[in-house]
Every structure is written in structure tokens, then in C-alpha cells.
Amino acid sequence: MIGMERTIIPKFAEIEFGIASKSAILSFIVAFGITKAITNYFTGKLANRFGRKNLLLFGWLLAIPIPFILINAQSWNWVIFANILLGISQGLTWSSTVVMKIDLVGEKDRGLAMGLNEFAGYFAVGLVAFLSGYIAQKYGITPYPFYLGIGISIIGFILTLFFVKDTRVFVHQENTTNKTEKLKNIFLETTFKNKTLSAITQAGLVNNLNDGMIWGLLPIVLLSLNYDSQNIGIITAIYPTVWGFGQLLTGKMSDIYSKKKMLFWGMLLQGVAILFIPFAVAFYQLAAISAFLGLGTALVYPTFLSAIAQATNPHQRAESIGTFRLWRDLGYAIGAIISGITADIFGINYAIILIGLITIVSSLIIEIRMPKDTI
Numbered sequence: 001m002i003g004m005e006r007t008i009i010p011k012f013a014e015i016e017f018g019i020a021s022k023s024a025i026l027s028f029i030v031a032f033g034i035t036k037a038i039t040n041y042f043t044g045k046l047a048n049r050f051g052r053k054n055l056l057l058f059g060w061l062l063a064i065p066i067p068f069i070l071i072n073a074q075s076w077n078w079v080i081f082a083n084i085l086l087g088i089s090q091g092l093t094w095s096s097t098v099v100m101k102i103d104l105v106g107e108k109d110r111g112l113a114m115g116l117n118e119f120a121g122y123f124a125v126g127l128v129a130f131l132s133g134y135i136a137q138k139y140g141i142t143p144y145p146f147y148l149g150i151g152i153s154i155i156g157f158i159l160t161l162f163f164v165k166d167t168r169v170f171v172h173q174e175n176t177t178n179k180t181e182k183l184k185n186i187f188l189e190t191t192f193k194n195k196t197l198s199a200i201t202q203a204g205l206v207n208n209l210n211d212g213m214i215w216g217l218l219p220i221v222l223l224s225l226n227y228d229s230q231n232i233g234i235i236t237a238i239y240p241t242v243w244g245f246g247q248l249l250t251g252k253m254s255d256i257y258s259k260k261k262m263l264f265w266g267m268l269l270q271g272v273a274i275l276f277i278p279f280a281v282a283f284y285q286l287a288a289i290s291a292f293l294g295l296g297t298a299l300v301y302p303t304f305l306s307a308i309a310q311a312t313n314p315h316q317r318a319e320s321i322g323t324f325r326l327w328r329d330l331g332y333a334i335g336a337i338i339s340g341i342t343a344d345i346f347g348i349n350y351a352i353i354l355i356g357l358i359t360i361v362s363s364l365i366i367e368i369r370m371p372k373d374t375i
Contacts, residue, residue, distance in 0.1 A: 001063065001086060003128030003240065004149050007233045008136050009079070010219045015141055017076045022348070023340035024076070026216040032083040032090075033212060033332025039091025040329055044099070044322015048315070052100045053166040059092025060157035067149030071142060087329075093156070094121065095325055099318045102309050103167035103174075108255060110309050114302035115251015119244045122301075126241030128152075133233015141229075174314045182313045183320070190323040196311050197320065199370040203267055204304050204328030206362035207297065210274055212335030213355045214239065214293070217348055218277075224348075225281060235283070238290035239297075246298025254303040263307075264366045266299030271359030278349035304328070 009028060013019040043055055062085055069082040101113040132145040139145075183189040190197045222232045254262055273292040280286045305321065312320040335355065342351035 001066065001128075001149050001152060002090075003125035003130075003237075004067075004132045004145060005083075005086075006125065006215050006236050006240075007129045007132040007219065007229070008141055008145050010216065011136070011223065011229065012070075012141050013076065013079070016073070017079075019076060021340075022217065022220065022343040022351075023337075025220070026212075026336035026340035027076075028079050028083045029212050029216050029336035030333040031080045032087040033208070033329055033334075033336065035084045035087030036091045036332070037087075037326045037329035039088045040095045040325035041322045043092055043095035044319045044325070047096065047099055047318040047322075048168065048171075051166045051168060052096045052103070053160070053164050055092050056096040056100075056164060057157070057160045059089045059096065060153060060160050062092070063089040063153035064150075064157065066153065067146040070149075071146045091325075091329070095322060098305060098325075099321060100164075100167045102305070102317065102321075103170040107310070111250075111254035111256075111302055111306040112252045114305045115247040115249070115254075118251070118301050119247045121244070122240045122247070123244030126237045126239070126244055129240060130233045130237035133229050133231075133236070137229040137233070171314050171317075178314050180311070180313045183316055186312075186316050186319045187323050190308075190320045191327065194311070195369055195371055197308065197324070199366050200263070200304055200307055201324050201327050203263055203300065203362050203366055204324055205331040205334070206267070206359055207270070207300060207304075208328050208331030209335035209338070210270060210331075210355050210359050211297070212332040213339040213351065214274075215332075216336055217339055217343060217351060221277065221348060221352075222286070227283075231283065235286050235290055238287055239294045242291045242294025243297045243301065244294075246295055247302050250298045251302035251306070254306050259303050259307045259310075260366065260370045260372070262299050262303045263370070264363050266296045266303070267359055267363035267366060269293075269296030269299065271296075271356050271363060274352060274356035274359060277352050277356075 010025050013025045019025055047055060066082045066085050069078055073079055097117055101117050102110055105113040128148055131148060135145045190201055192198050218236060219232050222235060270293055273289050273296060276289050280289055304324065308321055308324050309317055339351040339355055342354055
């Protein structure tokens with residue numbers, strides 16, 4: 001669903017609704033990011049009460065009407081509403097799958113499980129970003145690309161209903177042997193007080209802050225360079241595809257190597273790659289930047305979640321992950337707002353450079369604040 005939007009929504013906004021303002025175009029990402037972030041938090045809080053499967057199923061149910069709303073949108077407000085639904089759906093479904101996989105695997109394989117989870121998601125984002133660009137180029141920006149979303153949401157609901165089982169029982173089993181001390185205030189410790197958890201949380205926020213900028217502004221940059229929909233689809237697809245495939249390796253690496261070092265180098269690589277975007281024109285240059293950006297994100301994404309899981313008590317893990325994902329996905333909204341306003345006032349290149357510098361600062365916070373003995 002996200003891959004579908006990454007490629008076509010900026011052009012969809014201009015063609016269907018005549019919207020040229022960067023801030024207005026990015027408003028759909030703000031709506032998505034805020035609603036997903038808040039839903040992440042409540043999914044974490046409610047996972048033990050209502051069960052992981054029930055939240056997952058409800059999330060897929062909410063996804064089904066989204067493509068129909070986009071196909072029949074009469075104004076930009078319809079697109080905003082569709083992305084509010086998408087944010088709630090994503091918060092419920094993805095937070096549930098993350099917590100369920102951590103429930104299922106032992107301590108030694110958390111990174112591997114997160115790598116598999118994030119690979120599945122972001123490989124699909126990359127694949128559908130490419131397919132959406134191809135379909136839009138061949139058949140038009142609407143309605144055909146949105147048919148992908150209809151199929152995806154219905155299949156997700158059916159798979160969950162008939163094949164997924166709840167995983168709460170594994171939490172109780174693990175708690176009998178886990179010695180991790182309980183946090184006094186899960187929200188405050190994850191956000192500010194605990195050095196490990198708060199360092200991870202700020203990096204998660206900045207990671208999605210730069211992703212929000214890439215999601216909204218990269219297609220606009222490529223349009224300004226006169227790339228067609230198919231080539232925009234290829235370049236925008238490389239980033240999440242490398243991010244997705246890379247996590248098959250980096251997820252397991254985070255079980256073996258220093259989590260702190262992986263987070264530092266991953267954030268630094270993202271920041272440097274972003275700084276090169278304004279100076280790239282050729283297809284191969286932009287493709288390479290997209291690949292390096294994907295690699296940097298692959299280094300940090302499964303590592304965030306496995307590090308949070310390691311630092312928290314099993315009964316508090318879902319809520320701590322929910323808190324982390326609240327701040328991480330608020331990064332989408334914050335990134336879209338900062339980059340949209342900066343682009344409208346100073347130009348797109350200044351917005352991109354600002355986001356790149358913020359990402360490099362985040363890597364330095366990991367290096368300075370996160371304890372050296374974190375593994």
C-alpha cells in the first residue's frame with residue numbers, strides 16, 4: 001500500500017487536483033505519520049489485553065476501503081482521509097507482526113526475526129513502487145495502479161483470519177526465565193530517561209523523518225529532471241528494495257555484532273547519501289544514492305527493534321516497542337512538515353541538505369549517548 005503511494009501520489013496530486021505546493025502534497029504523509037504513530041502506541045498498550053491477532057485482523061479490515069477512496073476521490077481531503085485510515089491500519093498491522101515475531105523467537109534470533117519481518121514489508125514496498133510506476137506509465141495515474149491495493153488488503157485480511165494464531169502464551173513462558181528489570185515508567189524511560197532506549201528512539205524518529213522527505217520530495221526532484229513515471233518508479237523502488245533485502249543479512253548481524261556500531265554507521269550512511277541527492281542528475285547516480293540510502297536504513301531498522309526487545313522485560317516489551325514506534329513514525333510527519341516548508345521557502349535542495357545534516361547529527365547522538373557495553 002505504501003509502495004503504491006510512494007510512486008504515484010505526488011503526480012496524482014498535480015494531475016487530478018492541480019496541487020503544486022510541496023507542503024500541500026506532503027500533507028498526506030503528515031496525516032499518515034501522525035495517525036500511524038498514535039496507533040503504534042495504543043497497539044503496544046492493548047496487545048496484552050485484546051490479543052495480537054485481533055488487532056492485526058482489525059488493521060487489515062480498515063485497509064480494504066482505502067484504494068476505493070483514492071480511486072473515487074473528489075478532492076484532496078479524500079486523499080488525506082484515506083491516509084488517516086492507512087496510518088491506523090499500518091499501526092495495527094505492523095506493530096502486531098513485530099511484537100508477534102519477537103514473542104515467537106528466542107533471544108538469540110530476535111534480530112533475524114526483525115530482519116525477516118522488515119524484509120517482507122520493504123521488499124513489497126519496493127516491488128509495488130516499481131509496479132505502480134509501470135502501470136501508471138502504461139495505463140494512466142488512476143484507477144489501475146490502485147487495483148494493486150485492493151488485492152493486497154483483501155489477501156492480508158484472509159491470511160490473518162485463517163492462518164495466524166495469537167502469541168501471548170510465549171510471553172508468559174519467556175517471563176519465567178527473563179531477568180531484565182521492569183521499567184518504572186515505560187513511556188518516559190523509552191523516550192527520555194533510559195540512555196539505550198532513548199538513543200534508539202531519537203534515531204528511529206530521524207530515520208523516518210528522512211524517509212518522509214524521500215517519500216514526498218524524491219519523486220518531485222525526479223519530475224523536475226524530466227524522468228518519466230517508469231524511471232521514477234525504478235529509482236524510488238531501489239531504496240526500499242535494498243532496504244528490504246539488506247535486512248535478511250543485517251537482521252542476523254544485529255544478533256552477533258555491536259548494535260551500537262550498526263546504528264551509528266547506518267544513520268551516518270543515510271545522512272551522507274541524502275547530502276549527495278541535490279548534486280546528482282544522471283540515472284546511475286540517483287540509483288546509486290537510492291541503493292546506499294537503502295543499505296544505511298537496512299543496517300538500523302531491524303537493529304532498532306531487537307535492541308529495544310533486549311533492553312526491556314517481556315511483559316513491558318510490547319508497550320516499549322509501541323512507544324518507540326510512536327516516536328519513530330511521528331518522524332514521517334515531522335520530516336514531511338520540515339522538508340515541505342523548507343522546500344516551499346528556500347527550495348527543494350535546501351530541504352534535502354537540512355534533512356541530511358539532521359540525520360548525521362542523529363548518528364553522533366547514538367555514538368555519544370548509547371552506553372558502550374550495549375551489544
